[in-house]
Amino acid sequence: MLPGLLLIAPALLAIALLYVVPLARSVIFAFVDEGGGLTTAHLRTAVELYGRDVVFTVLVALASLILISVVSIAIAGYLTLGATPWAVTALRWLYRWPLFIPFIVAGQTARSFLARNGLMNGLLIDSGLMDPAMAQSLLDWRGLVLTFAWKQVPFVTLLLAGAMASIDRSTIEAARNMGAGRFRCLIEIVLPQVRGTLLVGLILSLVTIMSVLSVPMMIIAGNPTMMTSMMAHRVTYYGDYAVANALGLFSYLITAVAAYAYLRMTLTQHTEGAR
Amino acid sequence: MGVEALALHGLSIRLGGAQILHDVTLNVPAGSFTCLLGPSGCGKTTLLRSIAGFAPPASGDIRLGARSIADLPPEKRGTAMVFQSYALWPHMTVAGNLTYPLKLRGIVRAERDARAEALLDILGLSGFGARKVGSLSGGQRQRVALGRALIIDPPILLLDEPLSNLDAAIRRNLRGELRRLQQRLGITTIMVTHDQEEALAMADTIVLMRAGRVVQVAAPQDLYARPADLDAGRFLGVDNMLAGRPDDPVAAATLGFRSMDARIHATAPQDALVRHGTVLDCAYTGGGYHLQLQSGAEVISAVSGVPVTPGSQVCVAVPTASLMAFGADQMLLPNGSPPIAETVQ
Ligand SMILES: Nc1ncnc2c1ncn2[C@@H]1O[C@H](COP(=O)(O)OP(=O)(O)O)[C@@H](O)[C@H]1O
Numbered sequence: 001m002l003p004g005l006l007l008i009a010p011a012l013l014a015i016a017l018l019y020v021v022p023l024a025r026s027v028i029f030a031f032v033d034e035g036g037g038l039t040t041a042h043l044r045t046a047v048e049l050y051g052r053d054v055v056f057t058v059l060v061a062l063a064s065l066i067l068i069s070v071v072s073i074a075i076a077g078y079l080t081l082g083a084t085p086w087a088v089t090a091l092r093w094l095y096r097w098p099l100f101i102p103f104i105v106a107g108q109t110a111r112s113f114l115a116r117n118g119l120m121n122g123l124l125i126d127s128g129l130m131d132p133a134m135a136q137s138l139l140d141w142r143g144l145v146l147t148f149a150w151k152q153v154p155f156v157t158l159l160l161a162g163a164m165a166s167i168d169r170s171t172i173e174a175a176r177n178m179g180a181g182r183f184r185c186l187i188e189i190v191l192p193q194v195r196g197t198l199l200v201g202l203i204l205s206l207v208t209i210m211s212v213l214s215v216p217m218m219i220i221a222g223n224p225t226m227m228t229s230m231m232a233h234r235v236t237y238y239g240d241y242a243v244a245n246a247l248g249l250f251s252y253l254i255t256a257v258a259a260y261a262y263l264r265m266t267l268t269q270h271t272e273g274a275r
Numbered sequence: 276m277g278v279e280a281l282a283l284h285g286l287s288i289r290l291g292g293a294q295i296l297h298d299v300t301l302n303v304p305a306g307s308f309t310c311l312l313g314p315s316g317c318g319k320t321t322l323l324r325s326i327a328g329f330a331p332p333a334s335g336d337i338r339l340g341a342r343s344i345a346d347l348p349p350e351k352r353g354t355a356m357v358f359q360s361y362a363l364w365p366h367m368t369v370a371g372n373l374t375y376p377l378k379l380r381g382i383v384r385a386e387r388d389a390r391a392e393a394l395l396d397i398l399g400l401s402g403f404g405a406r407k408v409g410s411l412s413g414g415q416r417q418r419v420a421l422g423r424a425l426i427i428d429p430p431i432l433l434l435d436e437p438l439s440n441l442d443a444a445i446r447r448n449l450r451g452e453l454r455r456l457q458q459r460l461g462i463t464t465i466m467v468t469h470d471q472e473e474a475l476a477m478a479d480t481i482v483l484m485r486a487g488r489v490v491q492v493a494a495p496q497d498l499y500a501r502p503a504d505l506d507a508g509r510f511l512g513v514d515n516m517l518a519g520r521p522d523d524p525v526a527a528a529t530l531g532f533r534s535m536d537a538r539i540h541a542t543a544p545q546d547a548l549v550r551h552g553t554v555l556d557c558a559y560t561g562g563g564y565h566l567q568l569q570s571g572a573e574v575i576s577a578v579s580g581v582p583v584t585p586g587s588q589v590c591v592a593v594p595t596a597s598l599m600a601f602g603a604d605q606m607l608l609p610n611g612s613p614p615i616a617e618t619v620q
């Protein structure tokens with residue numbers, strides 16, 4: 001009993017000091033007024049001032065996750081089922097690059113790439129694919145979604161391609177033998193066998209998206225914007241930790257929903273495995 | 276789709292820089308049961324996979340009925356393969372596994388379910404439709420894999436060691452069951468096995484393979500009585516290979532026979548291969564005794580109905596009809612007295 005307790009004590013202590021205490025503190029401070037009494041005023045202020053930003057954040061996060069899923073499934077699927085060896089090898093080398101680029105650099109690059117007279121529009125106009133009058137800036141929710149996806153796709157693909165590589169290859173061959181083309185094989189045979197891994201990748205991406213400050217700061221100037229941006233604003237300009245904490249509460253809630261979905265799924269998988 | 280014949284012409288396969296199959300030519304008549312037999316690693320699975328479209332040929336052609344399928348992707352070939360590991364889809368139920376091939380063919384749900392139900396009956400798995408495949412025993416999985424292959428009514432059935440993962444008793448049962456099912460459906464079937472007993476018991480025709488080549492194609496009885504060369508003989512249980520002598524009843528460089536055909540005699544009989552030797556060892560094997568004899572430089576395996584004391588001198592004889600005569604090039608000599616074999620290549 002005692003040796004076991006001693007062994008896990010450092011880990012427990014680290015979790016308590018670095019995670020639980022700050023979390024509890026910020027949750028409590030979101031509900032405490034100057035006098036020390038309980039209040040929901042901060043929460044109401046947060047909703048009043050930043051309700052639109054909360055909704056915006058949720059929508060941007062969802063759109064990003066959808067884009068991330070589609071692109072990572074496509075890349076990982078091609079790495080698993082692709083028939084052209086050189087293309088598979090090339091893709092395997094290329095897709096990981098954004099992993100090594102910091103978010104702040106990604107934000108900056110996206111800014112110069114997606115602006116009205118940015119690199120992308122320049123290329124499109126020069127190549128005659130777009131009328132200069134049509135050029136518009138993508139530095140709004142679309143820029144956020146594209147940047148988040150660009151940064152997170154390699155990570156999710158890495159997880160997903162690993163999981164796909166470790167499923168029983170003969171289950172894929174059996175499906176093709178029975179008449180399934182590559183695409184149906186990916187959607188109906190491969191994907192269902194790795195959906196747990198996909199979910200983990202998406203949940204971790206969601207947490208990242210909910211916590212990155214540099215990208216919204218870089219890409220979006222006005223309102224509405226991501227909650228991280230607003231929380232930083234509240235703290236740096238007004239020194240208002242209480243409302244910032246109330247906003248943080250929404251972040252916790254959103255990630256908690258994801259965590260619940262994840263836990264429930266792993267739990268059902270465990271009971272199924274035990275049967 | 277009806278039952279169709281399969282033909283391989285000069286098929287060669289390279290994988291990872293190594294030549295796995297060398298110039299394989301083979302005709303499998305429609306409706307027949309053909310076994311690919313050979314030691315592990317000789318290329319049986321590769322041959323089966325190339326028919327299904329998972330191992331692209333370096334040269335040669337594969338024809339199913341009148342059409343060449345060598346250039347088609349696996350999903351267009353219409354072959355039905357049962358994998359050695361069964362390869363059931365773990366995220367689907369038993370019924371889901373059976374009906375997925377029908378779903379791929381655009382068959383409506385009601386008919387899919389009805390056909391799966393009927394097939395489960397045939398397979399002796401009624402009531403298992405809603406079970407997860409993970410909860411099935413090895414034999415049940417094997418049946419589901421077979422059912423999944425048969426539900427599309429394929430022109431040809433490919434089985435990769437379908438019985439090798441099962442217990443001996445279940446294996447013997449399923450052997451007969453599989454054979455009867457094949458005969459009832461009349462489906463062209465190619466089965467891979469490394470078990471000669473299984474091949475002899477089930478096949479119409481056995482294709483004996485070695486190191487990526489077809490060594491012999493023959494009916495089970497012919498293959499058993501007249502293996503094409505020394506190695507084929509050894510693989511088929513010819514455990515005695517003796518150097519021929521001038522006074523032997525059959526002229527040959529090497530004479531082969533099975534120990535069960537070699538018996539102990541008090542006096543040398545007529546019309547038989549005769550050797551004298553010292554008993555090295557005598558072991559009880561159930562019905563009788565198995566002997567090891569030292570005869571000159573050679574060791575002979577033989578059987579006896581009664582125990583023989585080690586060290587005693589005996590006379591062992593093999594009827595001429597049970598002898599296999601091999602030439603100096605290790606190939607079977609053509610003038611043997613056992614049944615006429617059709618020896619290919
Ligand atoms: N994908 C592959 N790449 C390279 N060599 C392979 C591959 N698959 C099989 N082989 C080799 O081909 C030979 C025949 O394999 P296989 O057809 O599985 O034999 P069998 O089924 O008769 O046991 C073996 O030596 C094996 O190592």
Ligand SMILES: [Mg+2]
Nearest residue numbers: 319320321436
């Ligand atoms: Mg094999």
